[in-house]
Amino acid sequence: DAGVIQSPRHEVTEMGQEVTLRCKPISGHNSLFWYRQTMMRGLELLIYFNNNVPIDDSGMPEDRFSAKMPNASFSTLKIQPSEPRDSAVYFCASTRDRSEKLFFGSGTQLSVL
Amino acid sequence: SQKIEQNSEALNIQEGKTATLTCNYTNYSPAYLQWYRQDPGRGPVFLLLIRENEKEKRKERLKVTFDTTLKQSLFHITASQPADSATYLCALDGGFQKLVFGTGTRLLVSP
Numbered sequence: 001d002a003g004v005i006q007s008p009r010h011e012v013t014e015m016g017q018e019v020t021l022r023c024k025p026i027s028g029h030n031s032l033f034w035y036r037q038t039m040m041r042g043l044e045l046l047i048y049f050n051n052n053v054p055i056d057d058s059g060m061p062e063d064r065f066s067a068k069m070p071n072a073s074f075s076t077l078k079i080q081p082s083e084p085r086d087s088a089v090y091f092c093a094s095t096r097d098r099s100e101k102l103f104f105g106s107g108t109q110l111s112v113l
Numbered sequence: 114s115q116k117i118e119q120n121s122e123a124l125n126i127q128e129g130k131t132a133t134l135t136c137n138y139t140n141y142s143p144a145y146l147q148w149y150r151q152d153p154g155r156g157p158v159f160l161l162l163i164r165e166n167e168k169e170k171r172k173e174r175l176k177v178t179f180d181t182t183l184k185q186s187l188f189h190i191t192a193s194q195p196a197d198s199a200t201y202l203c204a205l206d207g208g209f210q211k212l213v214f215g216t217g218t219r220l221l222v223s224p
Contacts, residue, residue, distance in 0.1 A: 004156075031210065042216035043157070043202065056209060091156050100145055102212060104156030 002026075004105035006092050012111045018080040021108045024073055025094030033102065034067055034077050035091040043091070049075065050097075082112045115140040117215040119203060125221045126193055134188040134218045136203030141213070143205035146179055146186050151200045151217065160201075161188075193222045 005024040013019055025032050033048040047057040049069045057067070064083070069075040079086055089109050093102040118137045126132050136146070145164045149157035163170045163179040163186065170177045176189040190197050200217040207213035 033212070035214075043214035045207075045211060045213065048210065050210070056211065093156070100162055100206070100212070101147060101159040102157075104158070106154070106156050 004092055004094050004103055006090075006105035006108050008108060009106065010109045010111075012113065013082055014113050015083055016081045017112075018078065019082045019086075019110060019112075021077040021090050021092075021110070023075045023077070023092030023105060025075070025092070026103055027073070029094035029096050029103070030072065031095045031097065032069060032075050033093040033095075034075070035093065035104075037089045037091060037107070046077070079110075082110075084112045086110060087112050115207075115213075117141070117203065117205065117213060119201075119215040119218045121216060121218070123219040123221055125223065128194060128222055128224050130193055132190040132193045132197070132220055132222070134201050134203075134220065136186040136188070136215055138184050138205060141184075141205055141207065143207070146177075146203060146205045147212070148175075148177055148186075148188050149202040149204060149214075151202055157202055157214075190220075193220075195222050195224055198222050 007022045031050050034046040035043045037043045046059045047067045052069045067077045089107045091104050091107045093104045095102050116139045147162045148160045151157045161177045163177045174191045178187045198221050200219045202214050202217040204212045204214045
């Protein structure tokens with residue numbers, strides 16, 4: 001199993017540009033989570049999906065952030081327009097139903113200049 | 114407000130000693146608590162899960178305790194090795210399948 005796959009690994013963009021982060025969960029996992037990690041705030045849950053349906057997006061910072069899961073093997077997190085304070089590492093994680101432990105991808109390091 | 118607190122200062126110990134990391138929480142009633150390891154440039158990796166009705170759990174050189182009265186978990190690594198150097202994160206059940214993480218404690222094991 002390849003694990004959770006995220007792309008790109010690094011993204012450098014200018015303020016105001018649209019950024020799209022991608023995630024492929026582990027096959028057979030039906031819950032998917034997007035987290036953001038910064039030194040100051042640690043790992044923050046942004047949104048999670050169960051069976052491709054968004055269950056809780058209360059962690060999404062503002063309307064500039066949106067996430068989709070069009071099918072069981074793909075999810076995107078989009079920031080439009082991006083701002084310097086969005087700079088962080090964004091992680092995707094997946095798990096099966098009734099399994100509490102998460103499997104994380106390697107993350108996307110986002111820098112907004 | 115809800116908080117999960119881990120010591121933000123790095124823990125430096127010598128090889129062979131036992132490392133003990135602390136996780137305290139307030140205003141949560143977790144059904145379980147987990148510990149993850151994170152290496153630089155990588156995502157967190159699951160280590161152990163302990164449930165609210167369990168006092169202690171062990172896995173090889175790792176031991177976790179969970180005190181729901183004190184609202185605290187302790188994470189021990191016995192016979193520590195330089196390869197154990199990493200950041201260790203505690204995470205707890207925040208309800209509705211949400212896993213809420215502490216900010217982590219960096220462990221440095223010197224030879």
